[in-house]
Amino acid sequence: MNPTIKDVAKRANVSIATVSRVLNNLGGYSENTREKVMQVIRETGYRPNAVARGLINKRTRTIGVLFPRVSSFFSSGILQGIEEYAHIHDYSIMICNTGGDGNRTLKVLELLQEKQVDGVIFCSSALKTEYVEIMAGMRVPVVLVSSESSYANIPFVRIDNYTAAFEAVEYLIGKGHRNIAMIGGRQEDQLAGVPRLEGYLGALRKHHIPVDERRIIYGDFRYESGYKGFEALLESARDMTAIFAASDEMALGALSAAYKHGIRVPDDISVIGFDGLELSRMAVPPLTTVRQPLVEMGSLAFELILEMIETGEIPEQANIVHHSIVERDSVRTVED
Amino acid sequence: MNPTIKDVAKRANVSIATVSRVLNNLGGYSENTREKVMQVIRETGYRPNAVARGLINKRTRTIGVLFPRVSSFFSSGILQGIEEYAHIHDYSIMICNTGGDGNRTLKVLELLQEKQVDGVIFCSSALKTEYVEIMAGMRVPVVLVSSESSYANIPFVRIDNYTAAFEAVEYLIGKGHRNIAMIGGRQEDQLAGVPRLEGYLGALRKHHIPVDERRIIYGDFRYESGYKGFEALLESARDMTAIFAASDEMALGALSAAYKHGIRVPDDISVIGFDGLELSRMAVPPLTTVRQPLVEMGSLAFELILEMIETGEIPEQANIVHHSIVERDSVRTVED
């Protein structure tokens, strides 16, 4: 057995109350006893039991983090940001996969409640009513990342997807492109699918470019769908000179498909991605993309939840962070 | 306040012991009381407090997972495997970044000890003596992934790096290549750096191909070092027809550098990577690589630790899993 506070108290000839005091720097003891206690702690290698502490303090210094898929390229950046700040503030994080599955999400949420996490960060999934209900029941702060909730006053941090997509397409237009296709996300996806499509549409309208349905393909944000999307566009929109992909993964799929079909990027077709994942930089050719500051989004989410935990107050609900266009080599200028 | 077992007991007109019994399916109550208790639990939305349970059971059903960088492409696969199995067995995982930093690792280990995790999975870092000492002090099972320990009987799961590298190079040789360069990992890295280099050397020797120091460049497993490594090789080993990169990230760097320099892969130079990351499949051209079953390695690690937690016994120490060569499009056959 590892030593407990009792063992330390005994060996130091003091009461456990005194040990607790020096442990928590509460004062109310002589320098002498402090020394003695610290000495024993060092000798025995005593470490306070956070579980016991948690039981009495009702604080575990642990937060739960939910991802649809922890191992996705997208999750990684956010996770890194959360972890970094959590570590600074001596918090631990419990991560959970929801698999984008409602039942599993509920189960995971219940588990986190049982484990008494001090807060939960919920990432890149739509917030269903059932989630909100159980979250309310948990009575712990919740922050959304790359998600949003209109009907509950839950703070969220995300970029402005509409504007970001709008600017991506306007960037293409600025490069002289007129025949711009889009590989979008899921049409049902209100968080990233719809607004990015709207942004595309909006930019075209603003520049009086007619919308052509055949130039729009819907994927699921993943690589394969980008690959297939590109091939589909090859059929339906042969004259396109540029593609706006609603995710970097899909853009990479497009790049691969182009390579497969002997189509050169950006010489024959330009491609702009979305997300600014690390791998966009590693693509061939390096991918021009709309960057979301994923790491910062994670850090900010942690700061928000920390604030809620410590003050009990609900901060500004809408935390819109800045996107930016990262120019690399997958888009070329088209001469008229 | 959320309801406690006391509240449930009171409302159900039974003792807390009875509530505890039905909660844990221990028997010793009538169907009638069971019904009543369950009814109250449903009504109140009661959830047992895992912290209190942990205090008494000395089990938290939580394991700690350490990565040098949780957000790396490499960690992701392992993490996914661990999480999957942890979830099946109703365990939670606490993930920690060590940043490859000794002090931080020690701090994190201490934190995990305080939080009373039931075990720790330590991934892809060399195991220093200090770690082993503090781990021994924690008195919880430890499993290593993509790492190893000779001086402590800690179970580990990894592939056979030497053989895997050997086979990669032999694969290249089988394709007719003789002038094979290598972009290796860090020379000090005993886990992945040295054995993969040795494998390269061994394969050349076996096939009576003289080793040429100028064909060997050392990187750090990351993308940039692969990029630079490729450029360095362009200077020192112009006649190479193939490159064995000790990581997929470095292989991707090489691919990018080749593209930049107008060198076609695999027409001019073939490239084989190592790891089998998801992104190797997304590369242009799709990367031929040596696959480590990362997800399975994570699952296996979890199973091992679960076994240790539940039985208290130490399983087979060496768990060598199978690697395999994934043939894609970055290696071509050379005619003599």
Place this chain on the structure above:
DNA sequence: TTGAAAGCGCTAACAT
């Protein structure tokens, strides 16, 4: 400056 004791929410041994 220090200690005794209550109690956080739960399990488990012991009664009944």
Place this chain on the structure above:
DNA sequence: ATGTTAGCGCTTTCAA
């Protein structure tokens, strides 16, 4: 079949 009670390791009154 059910209740009482003693802790698990700690923090925090309240006394001394």
